[in-house]
Amino acid sequence: MKKTITIIGCLFVAAILVVGILLSVPPKTLDFRGTVTEITVADHTVTFHIRQSSEISYTVVADSKTRVRRCHKEDPEIALEEIKVGHTIEGNYRKFTKGNEAKFITVW
16 A cells, blocks of 8 residues: 555656646747848749848748748738738748748738
């Protein structure tokens, strides 16, 4: 009986530790965020030049595989071609790609 209570206690403590670790991990970070300063369209791709601050800028390449969405669910849908200079965008790059190809873009 003592051995069973000890095992249950150890499992309970382990479960509390796992839940604590999962709750303390920060949410997934974004690869880029900034205001669109220039847009170049070529061969089924759109290249966005964005600036986060005076020192930080990014180049983001988007194509038909890139998901585009608004920041709020109740906002109307937006297409890749509707993003204009002055819009603020954020998102992540695709993994294992050679260029800065965006996996998704959120328009603010």
